[in-house]
Amino acid sequence: MPVECQNDTRFIADRMLGTLTRYLRFMGYDTESANSLEEGNTKEDTLLLGMAKEQHRILLTRDAELARRAQGQAIYLRSEDVMDQVQQLIDYRVIERRLTLSRCSLCNTKLREANTCEIERTGYAPRDWRSTRFYWCEQCHKLYWNGSHGKQLETRIGTERNEESNNLP
Ligand SMILES: [Zn+2]
The missing domain is CATH 3.40.50 (Rossmann fold)
Structure with missing residues (x-):
């Protein structure tokens, strides 16, 4: 998760x-x-x-x-x-700069990891998906993954991976 x-x-x-x-x-x-x-x-x-x-x-x-x-x-x-x-x-310190892809952006439902059937059935999944992590909204039947869309958001929100690892204890 x-x-x-x-x-x-x-x-x-x-x-x-x-x-x-x-x-x-x-x-x-x-x-x-x-x-x-x-x-x-x-x-x-x-x-x-x-x-x-x-x-x-x-x-x-x-x-x-x-x-x-x-x-x-x-x-x-x-x-x-x-x-x-x-x-x-x-x-205001009410949120942290981070990107989790843990909730559906449309309906707020918590996402779970997608299974192979769901990934294969979704026409818009990238073709080379074996190294990608996919998440699934059971409410909307929408597939999410940290591909180019996630990357763009990550850049906008400013959660660069190395910034994150610098914050680890
Ligand atoms: Zn949803």
Whole structure:
């Protein structure tokens, strides 16, 4: 299984933060999204506040008023840029710079290692896959691997392998 720490902070993100939500999931953080709720609920803010409280999640929002209402249970994200948003959360020490590929970016489900059937049945898997590690979302039936896509994200998020090994005790 991909590595994920038990005591990680959990999040719930508002509708403005779809990209950040995907990035946090790639980074292994349990992140629910307002985008998975039905649209058009006029009391959505109250619903999000309630979910944050009940599920012990930090509410991430681009809405300063909503952040204020959360009374310490929310983080107001200053920038529209996803990399600035990631950096702000790192600066606040609520997340670490890392890439785990341990959660589905679409639905937040924990991924497990994919079996040969699943890899072979998936048309978009790279043809030469024997040296690659694959992960599977049982909810979406989506295959993940740390190929070129993972590499790109890794570069963006800044988790270079050697940086990681330097941090080992
Ligand atoms: Zn999924």
